[in-house]
Amino acid sequence: MGDRLSARLRQDTRSAHAAAQGSGFLDALVAGLLPWEAYADLTAQHWFVYEALELAARTMADDPVARPFVFPELVRLPSIEADLRFLHGPRWSYRIAALPATTTYCTRLRYAANSHPIGFIAHHYTRYLGDLSGGQYLGRGIARAYGLNGDGHRFYMFDGINPEALKTYYRQLLDTLPWSPYEQDEFVTEVLEAYRLNTAVLEDLRRRWT
Template sequence: MSFMADPPGADRLSARLRRDTRAADEAAQANGFLEALATGRLSWVAYADLAAQHWFLYEALELAAGTMADDPIARAFVFPELIRLPAIEADLRFLHGPRWAERIAAHPATTTYCTRLRYAANSHPVGFIAHHYARYLGDMSGGQYLGQAIARVYGLNSEGNRFFLFPGIDVEAFKGYYRRLLDALPWTFDEQDEFVAEVVEANRLNVAVLDELARRWI
């Protein structure tokens, strides 16, 4: 896999995507729950609840990746090295013990998000790539700062925060490669519009999950 500099052009899909999703990205970053976690103002149980919600979301997304792996468009975005579910399960075993699966539950906002994700990501490459981008590129962007902050304030050292770690991946180089894949997609303007709209919706649903966590723990 070779990494090169991004080509110029404000009309590239990746550039448009960053512009059109900026407000939702800022809303997620400004969420009170994440800020409280990053500064250590919540108990570890609140962090464990976030990890549990991640499990439900990534189970839905990574099952969809299996469904879409043979699609001629979507398969370029199925990266085994990105899979988060085993890392989340390791975190939950550390946080809740071996019977973690009996101790977690999806909140209503998470269930709503999962329902939309399953519908969009299993039916068409546009929907799959939109939700794939919204989750994994978020993990590799603001999620990196959050992961470092959580590790520091809760005294975690790989155990309990594996979700945020991408061993063997140069995160910045990979993000550039991913955006070039987006720019090379042979989509019509209508498909690009649908894609951007679905990313915006995924971000909105993510903020709703964070808002529900904030109501429960702050």
């Protein structure tokens, strides 16, 4: 199998990745064209998604295939909650709500990521490697646009992590997975579904704020 899986992922997800990156909502945020409440809404949607994903990580931590992908240093929920406290105050949990697309995303994530390592790794890969890649550009752009300096955008900050080195190691892990061609197909299909669900959340946000 060699490096087939990581190379295939880059090829097969190219258009889905472009669709998410090309969201009009994200472009408007980085340009500073939306009120800060729009950014706070994005942060709130992240909370629902990462709560589901990081609960699944606890469930899958004892699975021999999934375990190597459970990186404690990547955990985002405490950073998201710090951002929400900064943006909404101490009662932030009473001021956020999941959009319909976010609810759909979380339902699928809980089903896929808690039942089998294929689903867990697919959603884990889609979120965290995205955070370490385009998410870094997005975080810098949002910080500039909304005058944030640490507080309010800690979600995008990975202290003590070299993003490029971790992404390389992560892809090496993918290439050592003991999966059949059928299981690899299932994995790529779930990654594409995760991209689609994330893009739907961004579209809900676009309709609300632009």
